[in-house]
Amino acid sequence: MPSIRKKRVGNAQYYYLEHSYREGGKVHKKEKYLGKTLPENIEELKRQLRTEVYTEQWFAKFDQIRAHFQDETQRTPPTARKKELETVAIRFTYDTNRIEGSTLTLRETADLLEKGITPTARPLNDVKETESHRNTFFKMLDYKKDLSFNAILYFHKKLFQDTKADIAGLIRSHQIAISGSKFMPPFPAEIHTLFMDYFKWYNKNKNSMHPVELAALVHLKLVTIHPFADGNGRISRLMINHVLHRHSYPMLNIHYETRTGYYNALERSQTKQDDNIFLQWFFRRYLKEYENYLK
Numbered sequence: 001m002p003s004i005r006k007k008r009v010g011n012a013q014y015y016y017l018e019h020s021y022r023e024g025g026k027v028h029k030k031e032k033y034l035g036k037t038l039p040e041n042i043e044e045l046k047r048q049l050r051t052e053v054y055t056e057q058w059f060a061k062f063d064q065i066r067a068h069f070q071d072e073t074q075r076t077p078p079t080a081r082k083k084e085l086e087t088v089a090i091r092f093t094y095d096t097n098r099i100e101g102s103t104l105t106l107r108e109t110a111d112l113l114e115k116g117i118t119p120t121a122r123p124l125n126d127v128k129e130t131e132s133h134r135n136t137f138f139k140m141l142d143y144k145k146d147l148s149f150n151a152i153l154y155f156h157k158k159l160f161q162d163t164k165a166d167i168a169g170l171i172r173s174h175q176i177a178i179s180g181s182k183f184m185p186p187f188p189a190e191i192h193t194l195f196m197d198y199f200k201w202y203n204k205n206k207n208s209m210h211p212v213e214l215a216a217l218v219h220l221k222l223v224t225i226h227p228f229a230d231g232n233g234r235i236s237r238l239m240i241n242h243v244l245h246r247h248s249y250p251m252l253n254i255h256y257e258t259r260t261g262y263y264n265a266l267e268r269s270q271t272k273q274d275d276n277i278f279l280q281w282f283f284r285r286y287l288k289e290y291e292n293y294l295k
Contacts, residue, residue, distance in 0.1 A: 058283045062212045068293040069250045093133045096237050098256040102126045125163045140242050156235045167229040183270040185226035194225045211247035215240045216282040
């Protein structure tokens with residue numbers, strides 16, 4: 001996040017906005033002169049500087065990824081595209097549910113969703129939630145409306161109506177804690193106001209913010225509100241791909257194997273109240289996932 005730096009020249013004091021970032025093993029700095037007094041719109045100036053840095057460091061690469069992805073999609077026969085999307089759905093379903101404790105292996109997930117083969121000696125709820133997630137993923141792809149409060153409740157209900165009907169699509173009315181995390185989710189009485197602020201932020205930024213940054217923050221801010229008794233991670237990761245798909249960028253799967261870095265970035269962002277920590281992790285993960293489009 002950009003920080004304010006003071007510089008004294010003789011008896012005069014000047015203010016600068018400074019943003020540091022690491023790239024290619026080196027630390028780079030970008031600064032903006034503010035004047036002898038701090039402007040009233042300092043938060044907006046911080047956001048502008050961060051966007052300038054991100055544009056130079058990340059966004060041009062993301063746009064290149066999008067262009068190559070769209071070109072490849074157009075050249076792929078419809079039958080092959082359908083098969084690829086099924087593969088994406090299986091892997092995404094496996095990883096996002098595995099992160100939350102599902103016992104199904106990747107092979108069992110594929111056999112279940114492709115061939116209808118139910119794995120033996122696995123909890124029935126794990127099987128049902130695997131099927132529900134795959135179905136909800138495709139409903140999300142077909143959903144043409146913008147992100148909204150009702151949309152989030154709808155998708156959450158679809159995820160859990162067959163396994164946890166008492167919480168499916170319902171805002172929690174009790175306090176919860178996140179196992180292994182220092183972050184304490186908001187109290188139930190705060191959720192409504194936080195959701196109102198969430199959608200004010202979203203509607204203000206949805207047409208001006210870069211789609212990859214928007215997707216990351218849609219996830220971070222939603223999972224920080226933690227509005228549901230269960231499934232907050234799954235619904236938030238689904239919303240990442242709602243945003244990316246809506247803007248024609250390739251979707252992102254957060255792999256089970258990368259969960260430690262993912263959890264650490266989330267927790268540090270939440271406890272330090274610094275979005276930039278999670279954004280940097282997300283951007284690196286997205287770039288690594290699609291670096292083949294940059295070659």
